[in-house]
Amino acid sequence: MQIAEPLLIAIEELSKLPGIGKKTAQRLALYILKTDQDSVDNLVKAISDLKTKLHFCTRCFNLAEDDLCDICKSTKRDTTKICVVEEASDVMAIEKTNEYNGLYHVLGGVLSPLSGVTAHDLKIKELLLRFDKENISEVILALNPDTEGETTSLYLARLIKPLNIKVTRIARGIPIGGDLEFADEATIGRAMLNRIDL
């Protein structure tokens, strides 16, 4: 069967999204084709606005509408603590627990040489610079408890401990192999309370 060029391109682009295979992409493309023009325009605008109106916070690399994110701008946070996470979605997961009132730092991934990620591909230098400018007394590592997350925690602990800053890691209440953003709030909350020294 010959597939029309615009449909082919749409499928190609949609299937680049995480978790979307060729079959799903095709279903989505056909669905969009059947939808009315207004809905399609709204979708296009939403996607476009996402990219133009949202940025990464210049301090912690969380999602932000301005230079700084809402958490960095807030005056109610405990500014002596930084919780280090992989992605901005982890910030949202931890915020939902209401167990943590400090600041964050989003690494943008974890060490994974096999996928081409080494330390200088992560926001580690930026984290170390924050210790000069801010008055930080504790760093809480909240990375996924898989091989790469654990190794990254170990790496950060080696860099931070000589600076006389307390380094803790959230306790392992998270199911092994489970991704942090999918863990339920209670589990993350408990893990945040039971953190251990590194």
Place this chain on the structure above:
Amino acid sequence: MILSGLSLRNFRTHKNVTLNFSKELNYIVGGNGQGKTSLLEAAYYLCTTKSFNSKDIESVTFYENEFEIKGIFKDITEDKIRLIFSVPENRKYYFQNDKLISRSSQIIGRFPVVILTPSDHSITQGAPSERRKFIDSVISQASSSYLEVLLDYNKTLKHRAVVLNLLREKKTKQLETELDVWTAQLIAYGLDLINYRQNFLNNFNKYVLDSYHKIVEDKEVPKIEYFYLDGNETHDIKKKFDKLIFDKREEEIRRAINLVGPHKDDFVFTINKINLRTFGSQGQHKTFQTALRFAEFFYLKDTTGKTPIFLLDDVFGELDAYRAGKISNYLKEVGQAFITLTDFADFSFLAKEENDLIIKLDKGNISYA
């Protein structure tokens, strides 16, 4: 635990078949190319998500896009398992009672399986990697935490090899520290593996001895000895591990490979303390290989609390009548078994009992006797 039935679609020569099995011995009889071994392979897929002898894509019928295997395991409960391999996606989907399961450690060991095939000769005669593969597959079925550590360890090896390679090209402080933490991780997982393997062998050797004596009645004492790190005994394994890896650091960077750790372990099979690999006769090798699989069977039965299904692929053709008769008798002690035979008439020593089933495969037709 038994496999009560199997349905195959586009699986090798089986376009579309459904089979029912006996809860005891199932003799699968047919000429070459009738798809006897693929029935064992399909059962093995349901238990392990993998083939025992080939890549997924090789099991798909020519010109088809996917294969599907369905089976029902009966124990106290009943589990419907469905496995699909899709060629365009190069992906496997494993469903237990219609629920998708994506972590192999949640599957392996749930339906324990043991397979004895002619290619088992490589366990006693082949490279150390073949022995590690055997030992790993037994422990993994008995312990999902072992499998988790093994997967983490293998992943760590791959990451670390990349860092070694980067360091070979360019030495930086940052990469040195990265190597240090991957090394720490390798040692941590590696120590776990060594510890598991030691404990396993302490226990497993009794099973090997027992099975060996069921197959040959004599005073021969078989044993598996474990060689890890530099092969010498030590009370402080961690200290030795640290030192070996420290000493090899420059060489590891120069060659960009992991030189120290349980991925280099070997297991030495001995009979009366004499090395089987160097001094064993063909008969002793064959007996040892068979004893290993029976030992695996009874070990898994005791540790998992479930009776594994036993697959025997074309085993009797290679044995002398004495050993074949012994093994045939020994089979009465296992639960459900699947035995492929090229020609049933030649195997008069097999005493078929009432509940045993003969399944004949002939050009896509299946008949039972």
